[in-house]
Amino acid sequence: MPKRITGRYERTTFGGEEVAAFVPFALPPADPPIELNDRLAARLRLASQALVRLELAGEMVPSLDWFIYGFVRKEAVISSQIEGTQATLVDLLAYEAQGGGEARAAPNADVREVCNYLDALAYARAELADPRGLPLSMRLLNQTHERLMRGVRGADKQPGEVRTSQNWIGGSRPGNAAYVPPPPHALAEVLGAFEKYVHADDALPPLIRAGLLHVQFETIHPYLDGNGRVGRLLVTLLLEHSNLLTQPLLYLSLFLKRHREEYYRRLNAVRVDGAWEEWLDFFLDGVATIADEAVASARDLFALVAADRTRVLAHEGMSIVALKLFELLPRHPVVTVASVIKLVGATKPTAGRAIDLLVAAGILAETTGKKRERSFAYQAYLERLRVGTDLERSRSPR
Numbered sequence: 001m002p003k004r005i006t007g008r009y010e011r012t013t014f015g016g017e018e019v020a021a022f023v024p025f026a027l028p029p030a031d032p033p034i035e036l037n038d039r040l041a042a043r044l045r046l047a048s049q050a051l052v053r054l055e056l057a058g059e060m061v062p063s064l065d066w067f068i069y070g071f072v073r074k075e076a077v078i079s080s081q082i083e084g085t086q087a088t089l090v091d092l093l094a095y096e097a098q099g100g101g102e103a104r105a106a107p108n109a110d111v112r113e114v115c116n117y118l119d120a121l122a123y124a125r126a127e128l129a130d131p132r133g134l135p136l137s138m139r140l141l142n143q144t145h146e147r148l149m150r151g152v153r154g155a156d157k158q159p160g161e162v163r164t165s166q167n168w169i170g171g172s173r174p175g176n177a178a179y180v181p182p183p184p185h186a187l188a189e190v191l192g193a194f195e196k197y198v199h200a201d202d203a204l205p206p207l208i209r210a211g212l213l214h215v216q217f218e219t220i221h222p223y224l225d226g227n228g229r230v231g232r233l234l235v236t237l238l239l240e241h242s243n244l245l246t247q248p249l250l251y252l253s254l255f256l257k258r259h260r261e262e263y264y265r266r267l268n269a270v271r272v273d274g275a276w277e278e279w280l281d282f283f284l285d286g287v288a289t290i291a292d293e294a295v296a297s298a299r300d301l302f303a304l305v306a307a308d309r310t311r312v313l314a315h316e317g318m319s320i321v322a323l324k325l326f327e328l329l330p331r332h333p334v335v336t337v338a339s340v341i342k343l344v345g346a347t348k349p350t351a352g353r354a355i356d357l358l359v360a361a362g363i364l365a366e367t368t369g370k371k372r373e374r375s376f377a378y379q380a381y382l383e384r385l386r387v388g389t390d391l392e393r394s395r396s397p398r
């Protein structure tokens with residue numbers, strides 16, 4: 001017996017086969033309503049406190065910029081990796097150091113996907129911050145989706161538009177799928193209700209509501225592709241919208257990647273067993289875990305830069321330009337001679353000398369092994385920032 005019924009099944013035909021598509025009931029969960037039992041209330045408290053610590057860690061001046069830069073990229077890479085994008089954080093930073101950043105020009109589709117994610121996030125945040133911009137709505141998510149899918153695999157799949165055909169998750173057709181989302185004709189209704197709940201005034205705490213909305217979004221699966229990424233981006237937007245975190249510093253996707261099977265299993269269990277509380281337990285654990293890890297990481301990065309600064313200052317023959325470059329490295333952990341020329345406004349020989357000095361001081365290391373178009377990375381910084389962003393999937397039991 002499921003704990004509660006979370007939607008209805010609708011018979012629909014696809015390719016001559018009859019299948020049961022699921023149409024979720026509107027949020028919040030009812031019959032029974034969400035029970036914030038002791039365990040869940042404790043989880044909520046831990047997650048909220050961890051977010052406060054992360055918000056404070058972000059206030060370490062002047063490093064907020066570094067953390068936003070690094071952590072947003074970390075989230076973009078990992079959220080894209082969850083379903084198979086092969087780009088790593090180092091691929092992204094190396095591309096950006098080459099003067100890239102424009103998704104269109106990226107050397108391969110995987111880096112392009114991650115650049116799109118950054119564009120999409122920046123777009124959505126800017127709209128929300130602008131009093132005349134779009135509110136948190138399906139229109140905003142559609143525009144965000146359009147940016148996410150620009151010129152990448154899935155670009156043929158109605159970017160920016162709610163689907164007009166049946167989709168499915170797992171399997172080769174709806175008939176053998178793990179899950180069949182609502183039929184297209186039901187989308188206007190369920191998305192209308194979804195949007196309404198984003199702004200509804202109910203007694204549930206905003207963090208809980210963000211968790212509910214993520215599942216509801218994945219259950220509706222409004223697009224032909226990109227639902228996972230938009231649904232995870234939605235969590236970031238909701239945290240900011242409800243002032244739980246004023247900057248996108250929480251790379252929650254790392255938790256979802258680490259526990260990917262459990263993530264999918266719990267999404268399923270909400271629909272099949274009405275297991276909302278179990279999902280929330282998982283989600284809040286994720287928020288607390290990643291917020292604490294991000295705080296530790298921010299401290300560690302900050303301490304590293306402080307220690308390295310001392311070393312740089314003590315290095316014989318250190319120059320002003322090299323010092324200036326050193327201060328820019330956390331925002332530009334991979335550089336080239338060309339990028340340094342722009343960054344510090346120096347001539348080519350001066351830029352080259354600054355790099356050489358930082359190499360000699362043990363800060364930068366050449367990464368390409370080439371004679372021309374060489375890249376230099378702030379290795380110790382990257383080693384710390386990239387934890388969890390490599391391709392081999394590190395899974396650990398929770």
Ligand SMILES: [Mg+2]
Pocket residue numbers: 083225226227
């Ligand atoms: Mg996909």
